[in-house]
Amino acid sequence: xxxxxxxxxxxxxxxxxxxxxxxxxxxxxxxxxxxxxxxxxxxxxxxxxxxxxxxxxxxxxxxxxxxxxxxxxxxxxxxxxxxxxxxxxxxxxxxxxxxxxxxxxxxxxxxxxxxxxxx
Amino acid sequence: xxxxxxxxxxxxxxxxxxxxxxxxxxxxxxxxxxxxxxxxxxxxxxxxxxxxxxxxxxxxxxxxxxxxxxxxxxxxxxxxxxxxxxxxxxxxxxxxxxxxxxxxxxxx
Numbered sequence: 001x002x003x004x005x006x007x008x009x010x011x012x013x014x015x016x017x018x019x020x021x022x023x024x025x026x027x028x029x030x031x032x033x034x035x036x037x038x039x040x041x042x043x044x045x046x047x048x049x050x051x052x053x054x055x056x057x058x059x060x061x062x063x064x065x066x067x068x069x070x071x072x073x074x075x076x077x078x079x080x081x082x083x084x085x086x087x088x089x090x091x092x093x094x095x096x097x098x099x100x101x102x103x104x105x106x107x108x109x110x111x112x113x114x115x116x117x118x119x
Numbered sequence: 120x121x122x123x124x125x126x127x128x129x130x131x132x133x134x135x136x137x138x139x140x141x142x143x144x145x146x147x148x149x150x151x152x153x154x155x156x157x158x159x160x161x162x163x164x165x166x167x168x169x170x171x172x173x174x175x176x177x178x179x180x181x182x183x184x185x186x187x188x189x190x191x192x193x194x195x196x197x198x199x200x201x202x203x204x205x206x207x208x209x210x211x212x213x214x215x216x217x218x219x220x221x222x223x224x225x226x227x
Contacts, residue, residue, distance in 0.1 A: 037162075037218075044205065044219075044220045044221045045154075045162065045207075046218075047215050047216050047217075059214070062213070097162075100167075103211070103214070104152075104209065105150075105152035105164060105167045105207065106152075106162070106164060106216075107167070109161040109162055109163070110161065111161055
């Protein structure tokens with residue numbers, strides 16, 4: 001069973017960037033697509049994008065194109081999500097999640113990383 | 120863009136059945152997945168491909184679809200079922216997942 005371990009909470013200034021990491025345990029890292037979902041305080045789930053580690057192809061949601069960069073380090077089984085040009089609207093818990101199949105469901109989730117954007 | 124509509128809240132007495140709906144245009148042509156999210160925790164998959172249960176999901180949880188509506192039914196509701204529930208489909212036109220707005224289940 002793959003488990004996803006995310007990096008710790010971050011506090012950032014408006015206009016800056018944040019990088020959240022997601023390390024996969026187990027030996028199925030190369031076969032899982034890793035997606036990123038965020039949840040603003042008291043709000044629902046919002047899709048940011050995904051990366052297929054075996055091909056290193058990353059696809060971001062249209063809303064975040066140009067602001068989200070998703071990369072992977074195969075040697076450490078880690079996927080990174082960088083969000084730039086932060087504003088207070090980006091304050092949220094950011095989750096990585098394992099996507100079963102190319103267009104299916106998320107059957108494993110990281111524990112979440114709180115990103116707070118404040119001046 | 121594709122939209123999934125859920126009621127904001129559902130209340131149910133312990134031991135009764137709760138139904139949470141998820142409406143979407145032609146949802147019958149999509150596979151629907153359901154997640155449970157307890158306060159302060161990450162979402163947890165409880166139903167996938169409309170009506171399949173992952174190992175660990177109690178048999179009290181079931182999924183169904185009819186017309187433009189998918190439904191998550193929880194029978195014999197327990198206090199521990201209090202949580203937010205989200206439906207999700209994959210929108211092929213935008214090639215991305217779409218989540219419903221979420222439903223808060225309250226056990227009276």
